[in-house]
Amino acid sequence: MLDIQADAAPDRRPTIVICAWDTDETGWDPVEDLSGVAWNPAGARTVPVAGDDPETLAGTLQAHLEQRGCRALLLVGRTGHGESFRVQMRAENRVLNGSRRLDDTGPGVARATAPVAEIVEALTDAGLMAAASSESEPDAGSYLLYCILSGLPDGIDSPAIALLRAPAAASDAAMQRAVKAAAEAIARHLAPLPRYHSP
Template sequence: MLDTIAENQPDRRPAILVCAYEAADPLWSVVNAETASGWSPPGTRLRPLGPDEPATLAGLITGQLSDAACRAVLLVGRTRKSNAFRIQMRAENRALAGGKKLSQIGPALARATAPAAEIVRALTDVGLAADATSDSEEDAGSYLLYRVLTALPDNADVPSVGLLRAPVSLDDDALRLGVQTAAAAMSRNLSPLPRARFI
């Protein structure tokens, strides 16, 4: 009887949405395998989101963030500028195809809300080369980061949103460790959901 009651209780762990946005990239199989195996950072849940058209993904991610249980977004893609993991700390107001602005009324820059220094330190501690950068790369990752950040509400309870870029040369084991480590670093800043969120 106690088991039945426990099963009906809402899951009060905050969720981290992990989005591998590039099609035909091994990163998606790594993210999906982590979720299938039941791995999540302590005290949190992972929600995987696979590749799709960037505009579609932006809508899906912002829709997920309307759920109060979704407290963080980790975008996962590639860097072609480094042999180390990179945490991109900002995104520019730039259209996906070309140099024109994405939004005529949006800010010129949007700053990531994920704890970049903590993620870099955690990656370094497990033996992975990593740095944080303000340089954008002109791809779907920068587009998504800008779209998601500029859609966040203007209040103190802002979700943690970050973009983790992995070198193209890494094998699956290093990719898996990098994603796990970054998600765990983000999770340490998330508090359990108050009961009021489920009323």
């Protein structure tokens, strides 16, 4: 008798971690239906991470990015600026309350590694007003973005890290559409995982 489990090909799709950092955020639900299975874009699979205390969450997200196959992180939250979705391109080296530098030896600014222009285009194609922003907002989202980016090891194979902000008044449906569009844009830039052979 054939062992179907053993004969199944390994999943070579890269992983995108999606995290809505605010514990009160209800706009992004990774499970679309009663199956309980998280939504996935073509060519990648998603791992949802729930919001938490920012310092704890930073460690959780860094641990995910250290796992083999994890190639991207999409942070999701809100903005108080305007009525457009914003893709934040950078984060400043500041503690949560903004009173001082987070890391005395770290760079003053860390830049997102995800394809920002393609994400903005995907949001626009999904019927949403969207723009890229260089403004670092003083909240947990910017704190997490800086922590994650500054903690990446040096090298050309860095994961794609992005921060998507929805307008405060955006509906849950618009948030869902935006997150999916952003994740799909990121997924298009991710290569399948290499084949791993057991020793």
